[in-house]
């Protein structure tokens with residue numbers, strides 16, 4: 001059974017807001033140890049209740065906005081437009097890594113950004129920087145898996161040329177698409193779909209391990225680092241462990257420590273695409289920054305992306 005327009009539109013909104021909330025909440029703990037975070041926040045609710053003021057997202061959401069704007073405006077990834085969007089959204093203080101800053105500054109100044117990327121990441125970056133921003137691709141191409149796979153690759157290329165960086169983005173986009181389709185998540189089907197799409201032995205092994213996760217403590221074995229291989233499967237596993245709870249999905253990856261903003265941004269995007277905006281914690285939705293590209297803009301951008309999706313895939 002397909003979802004009604006309203007339900008699906010709410011899932012687009014849930015995905016972008018889920019990404020921003022995960023990113024902003026996780027951003028408060030970036031690079032901290034699992035033990036340190038656990039000592040301060042022993043429970044999921046203590047972590048979720050922690051923010052009392054506006055929460056500000058980091059580079060993850062900022063770059064995802066660039067991807068979403070490009071897709072909403074052009075209906076597909078066009079590298080020239082994508083780089084313009086990245087450059088126009090770029091605010092260095094949002095937590096970009098050193099290599100990403102250099103590449104984005106080259107984009108801004110019209111220099112050869114691929115050469116700069118190669119200089120910082122010889123052989124291509126296999127970090128999670130393409131996966132952290134890819135969720136809008138998963139939404140727009142949710143009904144066309146081969147197009148999704150190719151568009152996710154194109155969205156990665158300006159900064160991530162290594163196959164593991166690209167495949168991480170493709171798998172996360174697919175997880176978003178699968179989440180956006182499910183009415184009641186069937187874990188086995190979810191992981192079978194991901195494993196069928198998976199191309200490398202490295203991700204296959206990780207996803208098989210992710211499919212076996214039964215407790216939040218198991219998540220730490222999957223990794224918490226900035227490499228896509230050490231974080232994308234962790235985020236996906238956290239969603240599949242507690243699909244009915246955004247709060248648990250996002251908190252569990254923050255409790256893993258390490259690259260908490262990106263882990264929680266990715267987990268939050270998949271969770272939000274499944275649950276929809278109405279099942280996100282409304283207090284945190286209300287605390288998302290009220291800046292020009294804050295909460296209201298993200299909701300409007302999700303609506304624009306949904307309208308574009310309807311052009312590609314008219315309602316049955």
Ligand SMILES: [Mg+2]
Nearest residue numbers: 058059060261
């Ligand atoms: Mg970040």
